Amino acid sequence: MSRSRSDILLRSGLGTLAGLSGSVVLLILFFLVAGAMPALRDGVLPRLFLDEFWQPGSQRDPQYALLPMLAGSILVTVLAILIAAPLGIAGAIFHRFYLPPRFAAWNEHALELLAGVPSVVFGFWGLTVLVPLINRLHPPGQSLLAAGIVLGLMILPTVALTSQAALRAVPGSQLFAAAGLGLGRVATVFHIALPAARPGIVAGVILAVARAVGETMAVVMVCGNIAKYPQSVFDSVRPVTATIALEMGYATSSHKALLFTAALFLVLLSGALVGWLAFRKGKNEAAVN
């Protein structure tokens, strides 16, 4: 009797807590939609896509172009992935197949530590070390390149650690079978282990993309924040998150509503990423079964 009672208590308690954490995302979405509503009502929403510049504070000609900033978010993320994915995956292969076990633990700890470095520290390092270096190559230094490198280093642990886990999960029997067939290490890595670990590695990369799209603090310090399409990696860019961070505290009326709209687009973008990930995972599991 008492046992079932404690069971009910635990069950309802856990259920409530799970429900609360699940409803947070709904609350946030509701909050964003409510904040974006004035933009929809005043008809300024299309301006996000029709305007040419982002100059919300102009007295003479306020304009609100979102597209250069969405491009900024995407370019910075792509550059970060181009840096983090090869490094992370190559590192994970080395970690799994070449590194002696007692160094492997150190490698993992170092990556975990890297994952724990606060983003503002990355931004500070970028602004005081990386930006002056890039500035010597090509001013101003605060640029797409700086943001991509800083962000790439930030998401590197995510890619590396999930790739390591995915490679570790490849059944030993498959590797033994490969050895039994007389396959060398190179063939084993590229034709047995990597294809088997691919879903896990892809999941890690997508997680890293989601983090890169949403990262703000480090990026705002090194990207230069000019809301135009960059012509080269040395030009300034302004991702959507940087705009929200720079302007939300000051924005009023339609400017504010449009920032909410931009935030909503970002959430939907990462939502689409996560949804795609779940869809792929479901398809893979169906294929296995």
Place this chain on the structure above:
Amino acid sequence: MRIALLSPAIAIALVSCSGKKGEGTIVLTGSSTVAPLVADAAVRFEKQFPGRKVEVQTGGSSRGIADALNGRTTFGMISRELKPDEAALTAHRIALDGVGVIVHRDNAVTNFTREDLINIYTGKISNWKMLRGKDAPITVANKAEGRATLEVFLEYTGLDSADIVASVVVGENQQAIKTVVADPNAIAYVSIGAAASEAAAGTAVKLANCDGIAPTAENVAAGKFPIMRPLQLVTQGEIPAPAREFLEFLTAPANRDLIEAHLYVPITE
């Protein structure tokens, strides 16, 4: 089941925490230029008047205005003049601050006229050589939309924010200073107080003269330095007694040292 019933109550309690404060609490929100000064004054005030509590939150002058209009704060902090459409508020000056132009310590250019600044920030002057400096492109650092320093700068130059052609956009004063340190060819404008204390601490930045006038406290106090702004607290309607005490405390001659420690200029009338 009890937990299930309690949880929404906890959630509501958490939400309402951000609302009403105790009767004696003085809340100030707004300008990140005013906040450090007020926070220091608050420490001294709480020591001298036990039982009083002062809370300071930043978020920019626009937030100070919005919060004061909504009654969410005792005082809004702003680092500019009130605009005509903000006439519902009353402003109380607590200090003055100049906005100074900064360049790298190694930059040979030491004076800018208003005309120079207009030409630099609209892209007409794009190389330091045009100002008798070295042959290098100018990196123009502008402040983000909504910053009071940007508004003060626009008012001085008579430019619209759409006219400005910038190489980078920065937020806080510190970010502007770090940008100039990182780039020997950069120009930016920040609160004189922030730049002077950094320069005194050995940071590689230099405050330039404007129209031949040095950016010093004396020149700001005398109204000679051309780019300046008042630091003000704004209120709507009646000020409650403890809040009035704090306002008088801030401008009292005995606490002038706090204002000077932040390199702002006290009001002397």
